Amino acid sequence: MTPEVRLGVVLLCHAELDAAAQMVRIWVSGGARVSIHIDSKAPSKAVARMQEALSDLPDIVYSRRHRCNWGGFSLVKATQDAAQLLLDSFPDTTHVYLASGSCLPLRPVRDLVAFLALDPHRDHIESVSAYDVGWTVGGLNEERFTLFHPLDWRRRRWLFDRLVDWQRALRIRRRLPKGIAPHLGSQWWCLTAATLRAILDDPRRPEFDRFFRYSWIPDESYFQTLARRHAARIESRSLTLAKFDHDGRPYQLYDDHILMLEESHCFVARKFWSGASRLLAHFPRPEGTEPDTGAPQPQRFERLINRTVRRRLLGRPGLYMQSRFPRKDAENGKTSAPYAVFQGFSDIFPDFETWLGGLVDADVHGHLLGPEMAEFAGRPRIGPGAISNSTLTRDRDPVGFLTAVIRISPRTQIFQFSPRDNQALNWFMATDPNAHIHVVTGAWMLPLLESGMPFDDIRRVTAQLQRAELAQLDVLNSVWVKARVHVHELTDFLARPEAILMQALQQLPVKPAAAGGMPKMRDPGGLANLLRRLRNSGLRPRLSGDGLPLPETSPSERTAAE
Amino acid sequence: MPAARVPIPPRLRRRAERQYLIVRAFNRRRALKPVVNRTAQIRKGHILAFVTMRNERVRLPYFLDYYRKLGVDHFLFVNNNSDDGSGQYLAAQPDVSLWWTNASYKRSRFGMDWLNRLLMKYGHGHWCLTVDPDEFLVYPHCDSRPLAALTGWLDASQRRSFPAMLLDMYPRGNIEDETYEAGTDPFRIASWFDPANYMISKNAYYGNLWIQGGPRTREFFTMDPLAGPALNKIPLVKWHWRYAYVSSTHMLLPCHLNLVYDESGGEQASGCLLHAKFLSVFAQKSAEELDRRQHYANSKEYKAYHAGLRRGTGLWCSESRQYSDWRQLEDLGLISRGNWA
Numbered sequence: 001m002t003p004e005v006r007l008g009v010v011l012l013c014h015a016e017l018d019a020a021a022q023m024v025r026i027w028v029s030g031g032a033r034v035s036i037h038i039d040s041k042a043p044s045k046a047v048a049r050m051q052e053a054l055s056d057l058p059d060i061v062y063s064r065r066h067r068c069n070w071g072g073f074s075l076v077k078a079t080q081d082a083a084q085l086l087l088d089s090f091p092d093t094t095h096v097y098l099a100s101g102s103c104l105p106l107r108p109v110r111d112l113v114a115f116l117a118l119d120p121h122r123d124h125i126e127s128v129s130a131y132d133v134g135w136t137v138g139g140l141n142e143e144r145f146t147l148f149h150p151l152d153w154r155r156r157r158w159l160f161d162r163l164v165d166w167q168r169a170l171r172i173r174r175r176l177p178k179g180i181a182p183h184l185g186s187q188w189w190c191l192t193a194a195t196l197r198a199i200l201d202d203p204r205r206p207e208f209d210r211f212f213r214y215s216w217i218p219d220e221s222y223f224q225t226l227a228r229r230h231a232a233r234i235e236s237r238s239l240t241l242a243k244f245d246h247d248g249r250p251y252q253l254y255d256d257h258i259l260m261l262e263e264s265h266c267f268v269a270r271k272f273w274s275g276a277s278r279l280l281a282h283f284p285r286p287e288g289t290e291p292d293t294g295a296p297q298p299q300r301f302e303r304l305i306n307r308t309v310r311r312r313l314l315g316r317p318g319l320y321m322q323s324r325f326p327r328k329d330a331e332n333g334k335t336s337a338p339y340a341v342f343q344g345f346s347d348i349f350p351d352f353e354t355w356l357g358g359l360v361d362a363d364v365h366g367h368l369l370g371p372e373m374a375e376f377a378g379r380p381r382i383g384p385g386a387i388s389n390s391t392l393t394r395d396r397d398p399v400g401f402l403t404a405v406i407r408i409s410p411r412t413q414i415f416q417f418s419p420r421d422n423q424a425l426n427w428f429m430a431t432d433p434n435a436h437i438h439v440v441t442g443a444w445m446l447p448l449l450e451s452g453m454p455f456d457d458i459r460r461v462t463a464q465l466q467r468a469e470l471a472q473l474d475v476l477n478s479v480w481v482k483a484r485v486h487v488h489e490l491t492d493f494l495a496r497p498e499a500i501l502m503q504a505l506q507q508l509p510v511k512p513a514a515a516g517g518m519p520k521m522r523d524p525g526g527l528a529n530l531l532r533r534l535r536n537s538g539l540r541p542r543l544s545g546d547g548l549p550l551p552e553t554s555p556s557e558r559t560a561a562e
Numbered sequence: 563m564p565a566a567r568v569p570i571p572p573r574l575r576r577r578a579e580r581q582y583l584i585v586r587a588f589n590r591r592r593a594l595k596p597v598v599n600r601t602a603q604i605r606k607g608h609i610l611a612f613v614t615m616r617n618e619r620v621r622l623p624y625f626l627d628y629y630r631k632l633g634v635d636h637f638l639f640v641n642n643n644s645d646d647g648s649g650q651y652l653a654a655q656p657d658v659s660l661w662w663t664n665a666s667y668k669r670s671r672f673g674m675d676w677l678n679r680l681l682m683k684y685g686h687g688h689w690c691l692t693v694d695p696d697e698f699l700v701y702p703h704c705d706s707r708p709l710a711a712l713t714g715w716l717d718a719s720q721r722r723s724f725p726a727m728l729l730d731m732y733p734r735g736n737i738e739d740e741t742y743e744a745g746t747d748p749f750r751i752a753s754w755f756d757p758a759n760y761m762i763s764k765n766a767y768y769g770n771l772w773i774q775g776g777p778r779t780r781e782f783f784t785m786d787p788l789a790g791p792a793l794n795k796i797p798l799v800k801w802h803w804r805y806a807y808v809s810s811t812h813m814l815l816p817c818h819l820n821l822v823y824d825e826s827g828g829e830q831a832s833g834c835l836l837h838a839k840f841l842s843v844f845a846q847k848s849a850e851e852l853d854r855r856q857h858y859a860n861s862k863e864y865k866a867y868h869a870g871l872r873r874g875t876g877l878w879c880s881e882s883r884q885y886s887d888w889r890q891l892e893d894l895g896l897i898s899r900g901n902w903a
Contacts, residue, residue: 245901249718256706273711305903312901315829319895320762322727322794323823323832325771332827382780385758386881390784396774397761407895408758 005117007032007109008093008193010082012075013101014039014068016274017050020101024054026284030109033059033093035086037078040065061089070154073212075187075219084200087193094120097190098223102271103240104253105284107292112239112267114291116190123195123231126185126238127224140164140216145182146173149216177204177211185224188240188270191231198230199223241298242270243305246313251305255279260304266296318403318434334432335406339413340508341435344443345501346416348493348522353377353416355519361509362412368405369398369421384409391422398424406434412509418444419468426475435483437476438504441469442490442544446522449530458530459537469543490544494524572767580815583806586671587678594640594661594676598653601636601684608635609709611691612680614673616642617850618695620843622651623745625695630657632699633708634691638684640676642667659684667854674807685801689713692797692811693835698749699726699797700888701833702899715902717800723814724798725822726833728791729896730776731755731885732840732877741842748838754882755836756780757894760793770794770813770820777877782869795835796822831900834891840877 009032013020017038027034038047054060063082068074083096095116105112116124130142140147147167151160176182191199202208208226212218227234241264243251250271253261255278261269262285272279315324317333326332346352346366357364357377363384366375374394376383383389385408387401394401402425406413429435444465448458476485486504493500498518531541604610611634615622626637636657641649643664652660663676670676681690691699691709701712701724716724731752733740740751760775771794779790795811799819806815813820824830848864883894891897 247719251903252711252715252718254703254707254711256703273707273714275708275710275714308899308901308903311829311899312824313828315824315827315898316895319829321760321829321832321895321898322725322762322771322773323830323898323900324828325762325764325823325825326827327825330826380880382879382881384881386756386777386780386879387759388780388784390787393761393775393779393784393787396787397763400761404758404760 004094005113005120006090006092006094007113007116008086008090008096009034010079010086010096010098011036011101012039012068012078012082012098013037013042013050015042016102017042017046018053019272019274019280021050021053022280023099023101023103023105024060025057026105027099027109028057028059030105030284031113032097032109033061033086033090035061035063035082035089037063037082038065039078040067059090061085069152071217071219072152073209073218076209076212076222079219079223080200083196087197087200093193095190095192096196097239097268098188099240099268100188100270102274103188103242103268104270104272104280105268106241106261107265107267108284108287110287111292115267115293115295118293119233121192121194122233122235123189123191123227124235124237124239125189125191125224125227125231127183127227127234127236128185130182130184130221142182143168144184144216144221145176147216148172148174148214150214153216174211174214177207179204180208180225180229182215182221183224183228184221185236186238186240186242187219188238188242188268189223189227190239191223191227195227195231199226202226202230239266239296240268240270241266241296241301243302246309253279257301258282260301264296264298264301265294266298266301318407320400320403329431333434334428335403335434337406337412338434338436339406339415340504341415341417341429341437342504343417343438344440344490344493345438347418347443347446348440348490348497349519350522352519356414359505359510360412360414361511362414363409365413365415367418367421368402368415369394369417369425371420371422374401375416395422395424398422399428402428414508419465419472420444423468423472426472429483430475430478430485431480431482433482436507437483437485439473439476439485439487440490440493440500441473441487442541443493444469445490445527445530445541445544446524449524449526450522455533455537459534459539462534462541463539466539466541466543473543497521576767576815576817579808580804580806583678583808583815584682584804587675587682587806590665590670590675590679593663593665593670594679595663597641597649597660597662598658600657600659601638603657604636604684604688606687609633609689609691609713610635610685611637611693612677612685613637613693613695614640614642614677615644615648615695616667617644617646617648617847619644619646619648619651620742620744621695621748621838622648624747625698626655626658627745628698629691632704633710638680640673640680642673672810674810678806681801681805681807682803686803688801689716690799690801692799692807696748696838697728697797697835698838699833699835700891700897701726702831702888702892702897702902704833704888712902713798713800716798721822722800722802723796723819723822724831724833725794725796726798726835727760727773727896728776728793728795728837729755729834729891730778730793730837730839730877732777732882734876734878734882736876737840738842738845748841749836749885751842752838752840753885754878755885757881757883757896761787765813765820768808768813768815768820769817770796771823772812777882780879781877796820797835798833829898829900831902832897834888834897836885 009027011034024034063085066074066078068078153160212222253272255276258279314332318336353364353366363377365377368374374389381389385404488500534541611629639652639660641662652658667673732754733752756776760773762771762773765772773794774790779787783790792812797811808815848868851864
């Protein structure tokens with residue numbers, strides 16, 4: 001048998017004293033001695049009730065009460081006094097565990113004692129060098145120590161930040177006491193009595209106390225730093241399961257965490273919600289026949305917490321909802337999945353949509369942003385996610401419309417686009433890395449050839465559409481583009497349609513057994529003639545490219561045009 | 563320059579509006595006649611529910627049952643001249659305080675003056691849930707954690723308001739097909755909803771999000787979606803006597819209470835109010851409400867429903883989803899747990 005371990009517990013209680021009394025009972029019945037510190041902010045009635053409830057217990061002492069503030073030195077002071085009292089009242093204590101009144105022992109205290117007895121001279125305290133630590137709250141790292149922090153970060157945030165700025169500007173740097181290197185770590189530790197005595201009885205303690213009084217969050221650095229000075233062997237991991245959110249608040253534990261906490265195999269977890277009655281009844285687990293000395297395995301629980309922190313800070317990409325409405329360009333993902341936009345293809349190939357739908361494993365819509373209606377695949381009145389095909393509801397919130405369609409559908413979304421459609425999303429799509437945009441410029445002229453409209457109307461429509469497409473190309477050629485954009489001029493496309501189509505298909509989920517072949521193409525025959533008439537009527541066609549043969553023009557005209 | 567043209571900073575305008583609303587609410591104190599006042603039962607930390615209603619006798623038993631189970635400690639009802647026995651039923655409940663009024667619903671800003679008055683007097687310092695008798699709050703983890711866990715967490719996160727969007731629920735067939743029996747779960751009948759059909763824009767003046775859409779806009783307001791009902795709600799607030807609801811529970815003043823969403827990409831916690839409006843009782847109610855002409859925007863909504871429902875259109879469509887639990891709503895992105903793990 002290894003040397004006997006006599007466990008003492010320093011219990012810091014702030015509120016919820018009834019639950020804290022229950023915790024004291026758990027510790028004492030497990031054979032630990034408890035030194036209780038009660039925040040002097042706690043109402044005297046509740047304190048009296050707690051003392052009354054614990055009056056039958058041996059081995060408990062109450063230390064001098066301090067008024068504790070979050071991240072203030074008063075917490076260290078309270079710990080020091082309670083620890084001193086514990087060591088004085090029970091001099092044969094070998095280990096001291098620092099816990100709070102809302103720390104719930106998950107495993108029997110006997111397990112903890114057996115675990116400590118495996119290596120009785122080891123100090124279990126998370127202690128990471130302040131220069132290498134990655135986690136910071138409020139953007140401060142070693143400046144926790146090199147600047148003065150007399151203010152409460154929670155309550156006087158603005159003044160606190162100004163004070164930091166001001167000290168930075170004045171280049172104020174505090175000198176660290178000689179012989180210590182600042183370390184940080186979880187507030188909750190388990191030290192051997194020898195180490196703790198060395199810290200408390202250090203002749204230079206007034207100097208250290210003075211230094212830490214104005215450092216930031218000393219309760220996470222005082223013992224962590226001084227343990228490095230005095231301890232023989234440090235196991236830099238806290239035995240208490242305590243995770244904090246991005247704002248430095250501990251996560252609360254509820255009834256539905258029981259299973260996960262049991263799996264974590266931790267000794268103590270922080271911090272339970274006082275109404276979680278099933279949780280409080282379930283833990284600590286009853287003692288087994290043999291003490292279990294297995295080490296804690298908190299990884300799975302920590303993964304859960306990290307996931308929620310990510311959800312809070314980054315959110316789900318492409319989601320716009322009542323509690324996530326990102327500013328422009330702060331979206332962390334404008335849409336939730338890749339999608340493809342084909343512009344001009346449906347003008348060149350009248351049944352492009354059905355042809356593509358047969359070829360790829362994706363939802364191929366018509367002109368989702370079209371002027372008559374949102375043309376969902378199959379033209380239902382109500383599309384995916386019960387979104388109406390009405391243009392009015394769509395144009396009330398176009399971003400919401402597109403992102404909702406993409407997010408609610410399990411398959412890749414593909415839709416047609418043209419200068420006739422609502423142009424409100426041009427910037428949105430161009431700056432979205434999920435977008436694949438294939439454009440054939442000037443293709444909107446081909447349907448005009450067959451329209452049979454009077455020339456004056458064709459000219460007017462051409463001018464409008466050309467203006468819209470030029471504005472869109474300005475967007476697609478800007479330096480801010482994040483989408484994958486492929487722009488072809490109409491004449492280039494007509495020169496080798498198959499190659500360009502196949503290139504576009506390469507980035508789509510093509511069905512394995514899809515038949516090849518080209519869709520039926522509109523006849524571009526009269527295009528050259530139309531372009532000439534447009535040019536002669538004073539409109540310069542700028543988008544269809546200049547590769548078309550112009551047989552009827554005389555040499556003199558051509559020179560003038562060039 | 564005439565005085566009227568001098569631009570007033572929005573802050574001052576909002577403050578003036580809030581003070582006006584508070585005075586207005588205070589002036590309604592004599593319009594409310596106490597029937598049963600059990601507010602002496604209210605203790606520190608209790609969660610209170612504030613409800614205004616008219617002729618909702620059928621819905622009340624399940625409503626009270628649902629919120630008692632969630633952990634609401636006391637209900638404060640305003641009975642707007644019901645004649646179907648709702649008043650007697652409520653007066654007999656041990657945890658209900660009841661006021662009666664026959665003042666005009668419309669001229670009391672659709673009941674909000676009455677509720678602002680009660681909130682001011684009894685809600686100060688409490689978490690207050692302001693809902694209609696056909697709205698049922700669902701929030702992340704609501705199957706395992708009571709409302710007090712949520713409010714405790716909100717307190718710890720120093721948040722004073724919690725958003726819950728209105729989610730219209732409807733039955734699969736026609737609304738009249740299945741008769742709703744008092745005391746039963748309305749979502750056994752009306753168990754379907756629209757998963758993604760919501761439009762959002764930000765109200766720059768009050769700072770809240772304005773959400774529209776859902777089955778009502780899809781069926782009744784396609785020609786004028788801006789006239790459709792607003793779905794954004796902030797029903798759960800840690801009340802202070804200086805707060806006031808501006809328009810229904812859609813928004814509040816001071817406007818920091820409306821900032822319940824994250825604008826830098828993250829997600830805050832939010833819930834849903836399941837709206838059990840479209841039950842068999844609805845058709846008869848919409849006829850009655852049309853006669854009373856006491857509803858918002860000249861009862862435009864009710865006119866549209868009445869016209870639409872007479873045609874026999876149900877709200878169900880092939881893209882509707884059947885409600886299972888809060889996890890489904892979270893996966894769909896209608897609610898979020900934020901960082902409440």
